[in-house]
Amino acid sequence: MNKTWIVARREYLYNLRRPAFLFAVFGVPLFTFVMWVIIFAVTASNEENLDSFAQVGYVDEAGVLDNLALPEVSSDVTPPELVAFESEETARAALDSRKISVYFLVQPDYLSNGQLSTYSYAGIPEALHDYIESLMLANVSRQAPPGTPLERIANPVNMTVHVADSGRDLTEANIPALILMPLVFAMIFMMASGVTSGFLMNGVVEEKTNRIMEILVTSISPMQMLLGKVIGLGLLGLTQILVWGAAIVILLNVGQTLPLLQGIAVPVDLMVIFVIYFIFSYFLLSGLMAGIGAVVGSEQESRQWSSIVSLLWVLPFFFIINFLTDPNGTVPVVLTLIPFTAPTTALLRLGFTAVPVWQIILSLAILLLTTALTVWASARVFRWALLRYGKRISIRELLSVIRKSPEAEISLVQSAQEGAR
């Protein structure tokens, strides 16, 4: 077996079993899922509970509730008792003296603008909101021309916004998908590439500090080692993405009953672009991390560097408002072209708007070029710095190494005296 593959296989299998990886892969989605379930359960129980709203007052200034018609409710809901008040003052007095827990005011021009206000000491649950809506619907519908479908009266506009050029329609149903999916993609991307390139760097630092490097470089070439690590950990990142992807598909299928998740589908074009960006920028990130790992002297130092690097990837999230309000504005466009912020930025923008094709192509081209340059430079630094212990390496030294020929020797000098041993 080719030695590159031996290294790739080892890196993959070794890191796959690491608790940190298992937590990242299974723990994070599980944790998210459990949190959702808890949040849904808690809010749902509050939203459905009408017990504390046994008596609901109302003041009808528009005269639509004169011959009160009660709406039909499902059998598991106890409808509240409705109490009419002559004026807002009396209703207010009843609320203040806690005789009723809520009242609503139907304003005189209700029929023309649908204005209705509720007053209570606490917020009102969704179920009460729904009840008042169906109550109004039941009473207003009697005044509509015969034959008007209730559905149309209840929901007069179901708006579809067509975005020019993108071919993607923002219907009310798929807006959550379009906002949620890029966010989810961006998060998955950051987690997967962050975790694996972090492993890559730690591995190099460990082999350096353990002094096993000298055995390794007399067994395989530094290039084989670097390539093996990048491939093995890249596959690990893809594994992570696959697991999460499967989790999302399951969640969406199971969760179709939840209103929030209805109609969410994973847009295929976004997926393809996601994978392309992931591969490019994974190589960029891992090239960078391998270089840093070879140069820094300790795990502590490497952690500082990795947090600085990952900050670059998170940067677009600080501008999330810009993306929502003006996804084709200056800030998002600039962030799309900067290679480090390109993947997350592009994914976010693609979700929200139609990104001009030239920007995507230019962004990918710059990313590819930067990746190639980084990996090339990193490979040289990697070979040179592998056996260099203890001594701080200056930027000038690094630049001179990068300019040197790839055949330049590995450096392993701490001091002249020690090197001579």
Place this chain on the structure above:
Amino acid sequence: MQPEKAIRVEHISKTYGDFRAVNDLSFEVYRGEIFAMLGPNGSGKTTTMRMILDILKPDSGKIEVLGGTLTDTLKDRIGYLPEERGLYRNVRVLEMMEYLATLKGLSSGEARKRSQAMLERLDLAEHAKKKVSELSKGMQQKIQFAVTVLHEPELIIIDEPFSGLDPINTLALKDLVLEFRNKGHTVVMSTHQMWQVEEMADRLLMIHQGEQQLYGPVEDIRKQYALHAIIVEGQGNWAALPGVERIETVENGRKGTLLYLQPQTTTDEVLAAIATTRDMSIERFELAVPSLHDIFIRVVEEHEK
């Protein structure tokens, strides 16, 4: 007939900044021998080994290993024990040995089989499933040595193989090294422990400040440095013996008196003289062959004068 060469080093030099680590060094290592590299700290032993292994490149000179320049495939035929020991700490012993052996070109099945056999051999079989960090320092050293030779390399290069080992483990590893030599493998080792060289090595290279001081078969070198002298223990006025030039008290090791003989005097004559002289009794009489230790110190001292 010239013996087959495992390593040929021709006029290599290496400097670090202003420091000349290796200066115009040439030597050959024959196939199937144990070749010792001696020298004080900082004399250039490790640098030379690293140049042979292509970790460092010489500034000038030429190195041939196993008949050519060192390539990645040739690396599979070499085992190297670096002076700075290091292993993966959080990995199980057997797993790590397997991985490092596959990097030397063994299949994983073969690597596992040999690792297990080697662990048996070194009395470490029960620790196979333990993590490396759970082992004692001596055990880790043995594992490290095992990793060096698992792929049965033609050329074994070991830097200070016995440093930090207790006598029992030293013996175990020494046996292993001799066994490999007897099977025809070539061993290059550096060491400070002269008695190891005396016992094990066929030929040696002594370097000091990057330059060759002594080079050749161990026996020849010892003869070359042999003194025309004898060591005696007993009673009597040694200086008055005929043919004795001067005497010296032996301070190191076993007490005795060193008798330097005049060039034409033979040891037999001295022995005869002692036997026939009154008031002289003798408990020990031996030829003063210097140990490598003495030669080492002499060479270094002469060089520094």
